Amino acid sequence: MLRLLLRSTVTLVLSALGGSLVIFLLLRALGGDIATSILGVSADPASVAALGAELGLDRPWAVQYLDWLAGFAQGDLGRSYGLRYDIAEVIGNRIGVTLSLAFFAMVIAAALALFFGSYSAINAHRRRGGLVSAATQLGLAVPTFWVGLMMISVFSIQLGWLPSGEYVPWTESLWGAVRSLLMPVLALSIPLTAIFTRYVRSAMLDVLEEDFMRTARAKGRTLHGAIGVHGIRNASISLVTVGVMQLGVLIAGTVVIERVFSLPGLGDLVVSAIGSREVLVVQSTVFVILLIILCLNFLMDISYGLLDPRIRDAEREASHV
Template sequence: MTVYLLRRLATGLLALVVASVVVFCVLEILPGDPARLMLGFNATEDAVQALRVQMGLDRGLLVRYLHWTGGLLSLDFGRSYTYSVPVIDLVRERAAVSLPLALVSLALSTAIALPVGVFAAARRGRPSDTVAMAASQFGVAVPNFWFALLLVYVFAVWLRLVPAGGFPGWSAGVWPALKALILPSVALALPQAAILARVTRSALLDVLGEDFIRTARAKGLPRKAVLWRHALRNALLPVLTILGLQFAFLLAGTIIIENVFYLPGLGRLVFQAINQRDLIVVESVVMLLVATIIAINLVIDLSYALVDPRLRVRA
């Protein structure tokens, strides 16, 4: 198990290095001078040159890359030239919105998907199974921003139960802050729940045909115990994989939803930084999200061994 863990850590570190090179090179080859774009085309050449020196653009590519990665390792992400504050402060402030939003959305999608997937697998071929899979297909096909607009119209404009957008901050209280995250969480969770429900159903159907399930039924175990205690646990490997991918998507891919609901999260921060050509913010936030996704995948890989003891023996 230790060798397996070290191997996965080495793979994650290699992926992190490759990702840093890709992110740095992609932003470097973008057309235009970032300093001139930030100051405007009417700025004087002296002002543009001074900003280039301040941003470190007068140094070579390798020197800038090493300086940037060295700062990342020491959690010194640099200073935003648009907001005039350290990037780490921006990340800390925006993560207080994006992280709870992703966690609530993931919990909600899991709470919806697992019962629906088990229900559909237990009633394979029946009308209830067809209805559940048709609803999940609709959820997969419809984009989350359409769900967001529909939820805003129904629950914020028509029923006036929750705010249509904005975030009061956690200083205003836990309930007002969570109330502002309800609609975005539902809009993010519904499409993910549809995908997870289909994966759960498919994984369960594969497991329900195994010999140990027939043995459990022959021993007289209740149908519910066979489904939830034996079948679902052995079908969790693909479900865990999708959960890891979904959390990564929810954390890094909320740009549209955060803009629809005017949430000051990481996705909106990256969107604004790209528009303003604040490269240090874009590079740092993207690399932080990449590192988070790699760490999540590592945790998911390790959870496989906890769910399936056979993997511990192989490892």
Template sequence: MRRFILRRLLQSAVALLGVTLVVFLLLQMVPGDPVRVALGTRFDPETYEALRSRAGLDQPAVVQYFSYLGNALTGDLGVSFRSGEPVTDIVLARLPATLSLAFTALLLALLIAFPLGVISGVRSGSPIDHAVRIFSQFGVSVPDFWMGIMGILLFAGVLGWLPPSGYVALSEDPAGWLAHVILPAATVGLVTASILTRFIRSSVLEVLSQDYVRTAEAKGLRPRVVVLRHVLRNALIPVVTVVAVQLASLLGGVIVIEVLFAWPGIGRLTFDAVQARDYPVLQGAVLLVAGLFLLVNLLVDLLYARLDPRISVR
């Protein structure tokens, strides 16, 4: 187990190195001067040169990259062109909002997808199965921003039950946080639930056709016992991968939803950084997202060994 973790950590470090290189090269190819854009109407030649020198943009590209890489290893991701604040502080300040939205949306998705997917798989071909398949197809086909707009019009505009946008920290006001997170989490959660429902249904159907399930049924076990004890555990293994991918995507920031609901998370930060050409902030946000993806993948690999004793982690 220890060797496996060390090997994966090394692979993750190499992957992060590749991410920094790719992002740096892409930003180098983007036309325009980010410092000039950041100054706007406050442009002054002396200030302009001072900011370029401070950001290291007057150095060759190779020197810029290795300088950034060396500073990143110490936790220094540079400073924002727009605000002058450390990028590390900016990114970490946005992380709690993204975490709260991601885990709330995933929880809603799991609460919807698991019962629907299992029932649909167990009762394949029934009216319930057809209804679940229609729901999952609807959730996958309809754009999430449209569902968000409809949710705002209905629950904020017509009914007045929920605020249309904004964010309140969970630690400051739990009730206010819940009121603000419901709409964006439900919008993202419905799309995620539709994807998970389809995979859970397919996985349950595949396990139901296995010999050991038919043997359990032939022994006279009740259907509920067969599903809970023999079907669900084995059906969970491929579903875990899909759940992990969805969670990593949510942690990466759902840009459209965060912009639509004025949610101050990583997605909104990335959008603002692209608009302002704030390259240090953009690099920091992408690096954090890549790290979250790799962390989730590592946890999933470890979870596989717990779900299936046949899988060895070495």
């Protein structure tokens, strides 16, 4: 297990460094003069040059990159070019919204997928199992933003049950935060649930044919009891795998949902910064989102070792060799 932890940590650090370099170079390669976009095309060259020097845009790219990375490691992300706000402070105020959306959407989708995927596998040759499969196809086909708009139309405008475009921090009101995030989380979790359910169903069908399931049944356990004790855990390995694959899709989905529900998250910050050509804000925010994805990948890798004893045995044998 220690070997797996060390290897995953090294992978996390190297991926973060490589990702930071790619983000920095891509944003610089887009071209355009940031100082000119701030002052306007009618500004005189001297003013543009002075602002560029003040912002450090006249330095070599390598120096800018290393300074940004060093500042990031110290928690100093600098100030935005135009509005001059502290980037670290703004990201700190907004990251909780994005993490809340992603975390609760993932948890709800995983829980529902384990139930519906197992139910569909048990009833694979019955009509109700086919209905679950048909529902997952529908969930995959429906766009997340459309689901969000329909929820706003029904539950906010027509029924008035839930707020739209209003975020209440967790520290201010627990119930208010739940109400403000309920529709966005559900809108995010619907396509995830559909994807996860298909994988859980496939994994559960394989698990039902395993020898240990037949042994559990022979010892007197019911089918549902054997699935609850042995099947869910083994099917969860497949769920962890597809969960890692869908992390990028999930974070990208939060960007759309934050715009639909006017939530002050990282996705909304990136879109606003792109519109005002705040390169440093986009650069730092995208890197924070990348770090979130990498850290979740790291936790998923560790989860493999906890869920699957075969991985721990393989790591133990490799360390002895």
